[in-house]
Amino acid sequence: MSSVVETVTEVVMPIIEKQNFELYDLEFVKEGQSWFLRVYIDKPGGITIEECAQVSDYLSEKLDEMDPDPIPQAYFLEVSSPGAERQLKKPKDYESAMNKYINVSLYQAINGSKIYEGTLIGLTDDELTLDYLDKTRHKEITIDRSKIAKARLAIKF
Numbered sequence: 001m002s003s004v005v006e007t008v009t010e011v012v013m014p015i016i017e018k019q020n021f022e023l024y025d026l027e028f029v030k031e032g033q034s035w036f037l038r039v040y041i042d043k044p045g046g047i048t049i050e051e052c053a054q055v056s057d058y059l060s061e062k063l064d065e066m067d068p069d070p071i072p073q074a075y076f077l078e079v080s081s082p083g084a085e086r087q088l089k090k091p092k093d094y095e096s097a098m099n100k101y102i103n104v105s106l107y108q109a110i111n112g113s114k115i116y117e118g119t120l121i122g123l124t125d126d127e128l129t130l131d132y133l134d135k136t137r138h139k140e141i142t143i144d145r146s147k148i149a150k151a152r153l154a155i156k157f
Helices: 002-018 049-065 091-096
Strands: 022-031 034-042 076-080 101-110 113-123 127-134 137-144 148-153
Touching (some): 113 137
Antiparallel strands (some): 113 127
16 A cells, blocks of 8 residues: 555656645545545645646546556545645644644543643644643643644634
């Protein structure tokens, strides 16, 4: 599976770079009986459905031309935006989330909670600091990044 991701990354990069898009993520996963090749693209200001369709068409064409076929099994190709509540995976993702509202899920509870939502106000290679509400009071918590199971942008209601 990692060779599929590597091969597809090599094929898709010139397509998206030509359009001044960025590759946010790429995954090849089996869900139920079906395989999915998911390509997440973005650009400053957000990506449109038409731009996703265009990349999908170009990528599909390039993959069909390859011999041998880099993906021998049947699969569904999905090209999309990473979404409003995109996952924070790379250091760059965390940096761009500074001063934004995020959701952090932890492997183990800190102060009795495994989930924190708040504004990312501090970031180092090893830790992040959130300003969050505890009932009606603002509090800060510094979390060791090795304890984070998943982090994503969140929509504040």
